[in-house]
Amino acid sequence: MFTIGDFARHGRVSVRMLRHYDAIGLLRPARVDPHSGYRFYEAAQLARLNRVIALKDLGFTLEQVQTILDERVGAEELRGMLRLRQAELETAAAEAAARLARVGARLRAIESEGRMSTQDVVVKKIPAARIAELSAPAASFGPGDISPVITPLYEELCARLEAAGVAFGPGIAYYEDAGDGDGSIVVHAGMTVPEGTSVEGLEVLVLPGLDEAATAVHHGSMDTILSTAQNLAAWIDDNGYRSTGYARELYLECPEDRGRWVTEIQEPVARA
Numbered sequence: 001m002f003t004i005g006d007f008a009r010h011g012r013v014s015v016r017m018l019r020h021y022d023a024i025g026l027l028r029p030a031r032v033d034p035h036s037g038y039r040f041y042e043a044a045q046l047a048r049l050n051r052v053i054a055l056k057d058l059g060f061t062l063e064q065v066q067t068i069l070d071e072r073v074g075a076e077e078l079r080g081m082l083r084l085r086q087a088e089l090e091t092a093a094a095e096a097a098a099r100l101a102r103v104g105a106r107l108r109a110i111e112s113e114g115r116m117s118t119q120d121v122v123v124k125k126i127p128a129a130r131i132a133e134l135s136a137p138a139a140s141f142g143p144g145d146i147s148p149v150i151t152p153l154y155e156e157l158c159a160r161l162e163a164a165g166v167a168f169g170p171g172i173a174y175y176e177d178a179g180d181g182d183g184s185i186v187v188h189a190g191m192t193v194p195e196g197t198s199v200e201g202l203e204v205l206v207l208p209g210l211d212e213a214a215t216a217v218h219h220g221s222m223d224t225i226l227s228t229a230q231n232l233a234a235w236i237d238d239n240g241y242r243s244t245g246y247a248r249e250l251y252l253e254c255p256e257d258r259g260r261w262v263t264e265i266q267e268p269v270a271r272a
Contacts (some may be wrong), residue, residue, distance in 0.1 A: 001030060005042040011049045026066050027052060038180040059084050064129060084151055100142055101223035120217075121235045126210035126248075126266050132161060132202045133189030137178055138187045143165065143223055146187060148174075153189035157202070161191060164199045170194060173252070175246040187247070210248075214265040216239060222249075225265070232265055241269040 008015045021027040022039065027048055029039035048069065055065045061079070068078060098113040134153045150173060161168050169192035178184040190207065197204050214236050218228040230246065236243055247267035254261055 001040040004029070004039040004041065007045070007049075007238065011046055011053075013049065013053070021052065021095040024062065024066070026062060026069075051189060059081070059088065060085070085254055092151045098144070098147060098223050099133055101174065102226065104224060121239075122215050122243075123212060124215060125214075126213045128209040129174055129190075129192050129203070129207045130195060130197070131207050132157065132166070132197060132199060132204045133188050133190035134170070134202065135186055136186045138185050141175060141185055141224060142185050147223060149187050150189050153187065154191075157191055160202055161193070166193055166197055166199060171249075171251040173249040173251070174207065175248075210266065210268045212269055213248075214269045215264055215266050216254075218263045218265055221261060221263070223258075225263070229265060232267060236267065236269055240272050244248055244268045244270050252268055 002010065004015055004018055008018055010020075016029065018039070018041075022029060029044065030042040030045060032038070033040070051069055052065055054067060054127050056062070060068070064081070068081075134157045134163045136149050136153055138149040154171065156182045158168075172192065174188045174190070175185050176188070178186050193204065212231060216228055216232045216235075230249075235244070244267045247265050250264040250266060252262040253263055
C-alpha cells in the first residue's frame with residue numbers, strides 16, 4: 001500500500017487535494033490507521049484518481065465527477081454530457097482565438113501608426129446597390145461587439161437566399177447609430193441581389209451610393225480589421241477630409257479560411 005504522500009506523488013496531485021477528495025467521499029483511502037489517522041491507498045485506486053483528474057480537466061464539477069464514477073449516469077447521458085462539454089470548449093476556443101486576433105490587431109495598429117502610404121487609399125464614388133438584408137443591434141462599433149452579431153446574421157441571410165434559389169453577389173455591411181445615446185449601433189448584413197428579388201422575412205432595398213468615400217483594402221479576418229481602419233482614419237485626417245458616417249464593408253473575397261478574406265472599407269468623407 002502507499003502512504004498518502006507516495007500516492008500523491010504517483011498520481012501527480014497534492015496531498016491536500018487527496019484529503020479533500022476523502023472528505024467529500026470522492027476517493028476514500030483503502031485503509032486509515034485507527035491510532036495515527038494515517039491514510040493508505042492501494043495501487044488499484046490510481047485508476048479512479050486518473051479518471052477524476054481526466055473528468056475535472058474536461059470541466060466537470062466534482063459533484064458531476066462523483067456521479068459519473070459511481071455509475072449513476074448511463075452511457076447515453078454521459079455521451080450527451082461530453083458532447084455538450086465539447087461544444088462549450090469549442091466555443092471558448094473560438095472566442096479566445098478571436099480575442100487573440102483583436103490583441104494582434106491592436107499591436108499592429110500601434111506599431112504601424114503613421115506609416116500608411118497614400119497609395120493604400122483611394123477616394124472614389126460608391127454606386128448604389130440593391131441588397132437583401134437582416135439587421136440586429138450591437139453594443140458598439142468595436143470588432144469584439146460586431147463579430148458575434150454579424151456572423152449569425154450572414155449565416156441566416158445566406159441560408160434564406162439559397163433556400164429561395166436567389167443568386168447573390170458580394171456582401172455589403174453597413175452600420176447606423178441605434179439612437180439611444182450609449183454608443184450602441186444597428187448592424188445591417190446585406191448581400192447584393194438582382195432586381196425583382198423578394199424573399200419572405202428579408203428586407204430588400206436599394207442602399208444609396210456614397211458621393212465620396214475614402215477606401216482601403218483589408219486582407220485577413222475581420223477580427224484584425226482595427227489597424228486598417230485606424231490607418232484609414234489617420235489618412236483621412238492627414239489629407240484634409242473628415243468622416244461623415246460609419247464605414248461600410250464590401251466583402252470582395254470570403255473563402256472558408258478567414259485569414260484570406262479581402263474586404264474593402266468604404267468610409268464616407270467630405271472636405272474638412
